[in-house]
Amino acid sequence: MSKQGYHHGDLRRALVEAALHLIEEKGPTGFTLSEAAKTAGVTPAAVYRHFAGREDLIAECARQGFVIFGDVLEHAWDGGQPSALSAFSAVGRAYLAFAKRYPGHYMAMFESGLSPQNSPALGQVALKARNVMDQATEALLAHIPPDRRPPLAMVSAHIAALSHGVIELHARPPAGTRSPYSPEDLLESGVGIYLRGLGILPPDQ
Known part of the structure; x- marks a missing residue:
């Protein structure tokens, strides 16, 4: 997924969708925040604009x-x-x-x-x-x-x-x-x- 062109709400939604995919694949405790960011196509720092962790x-x-x-x-x-x-x-x-x-x-x-x-x-x-x-x-x-x-x-x-x-x-x-x-x-x-x-x-x- 491209790191360009995200609107504020789109990034949050993309991160949730990435997390849901990883939860299905690895379980809710089987992935890291960095993996969620990578799946969404953004840097780990971008996650903290929307989620505390x-x-x-x-x-x-x-x-x-x-x-x-x-x-x-x-x-x-x-x-x-x-x-x-x-x-x-x-x-x-x-x-x-x-x-x-x-x-x-x-x-x-x-x-x-x-x-x-x-x-x-x-x-x-x-x-x-x-x-x-x-x-x-x-x-x-x-x-x-x-x-x-x-x-x-x-x-x-x-x-x-x-x-x-x-x-x-x-x-x-x-x-x-x-x-x-x-x-x-x-x-x-x-x-x-x-x-x-x-x-x-x-x-x-």
């Missing part, structure tokens, strides 16, 4: 990812239509689809060591996705009497953990390995077993 650059990748992630989950949830269960399943499929389509963003968000809880900027944009998961979980729990209803935050966290586990183990397997089941089928069956175990779904559903 490598972690700041990765944080921007994560921030953009959470914005997209929240929109994807919200679109999948669609207000719980046509039913809470079908919409919840759509959210699970959207979780996997996001990780496949935006692997660099996903790794920056969840594998870089950056925590939305410790970063106001990340926490703010991550809130939308968390709210969608909470809404979807609350709708599934609505028919259970309050005194028998499991904690919403716990169920939502367990579903997120299942989703991340399927992504890590089966949606991005090492070269030469292959699961006999699709990630979508694995997630759907795993969530179904979990929800039936809690009494959220009847045995025959």
